[in-house]
Amino acid sequence: MNFFQNASIKRKQVLVIMLTTGVALLLACVAFTAFEIISFHTETLAEHLTLAKLIGNNTEAALNFRDQAAAQETLSFFSVDADISGICVYSKDGEIFAQYDPPNDGEIFVPPSALDLEKHWTRKGHLLVVQPIVSNGETIGTVYLESNLVEL
Numbered sequence: 001m002n003f004f005q006n007a008s009i010k011r012k013q014v015l016v017i018m019l020t021t022g023v024a025l026l027l028a029c030v031a032f033t034a035f036e037i038i039s040f041h042t043e044t045l046a047e048h049l050t051l052a053k054l055i056g057n058n059t060e061a062a063l064n065f066r067d068q069a070a071a072q073e074t075l076s077f078f079s080v081d082a083d084i085s086g087i088c089v090y091s092k093d094g095e096i097f098a099q100y101d102p103p104n105d106g107e108i109f110v111p112p113s114a115l116d117l118e119k120h121w122t123r124k125g126h127l128l129v130v131q132p133i134v135s136n137g138e139t140i141g142t143v144y145l146e147s148n149l150v151e152l
Contacts, residue, residue, distance in 0.1 A: 048120075085102070094115075125149050
């Protein structure tokens with residue numbers, strides 16, 4: 001405190017300006033970081049909702065014809081996406097119809113037994129998306145998509 005009292009007016013002005021600039025810079029960094037985190041979550045959610053709809057559209061015929069092999073083959077195409085922790089397609093009665101658990105990801109994918117339709121949430125560093133599969137206006141199944149948020 002003695003330093004500030006004994007300093008010249010020029011030095012006091014420089015100190016106040018530097019302190020003000022430093023605080024403004026810190027607040028700007030916090031604001032940019034918060035914006036980037038919110039943008040990442042919004043974009044990731046939109047991407048995964050679209051992906052769940054795509055999975056639903058691609059497995060619709062397999063569900064209608066009860067062709068589990070075709071549904072499983074459709075889910076296997078998502079092995080190239082390292083963010084996906086697991087995908088599960090449920091039939092109309094809530095039974096697991098097809099499931100994909102990426103190999104060598106160090107996680108065991110356990111799909112939930114009961115789902116709420118058209119919902120998304122985050123849990124333990126994962127984004128979880130539930131999307132109904134609709135055919136001719138009737139819900140014939142549900143897609144459950146789980147992905148990690150490692151990029152964040």
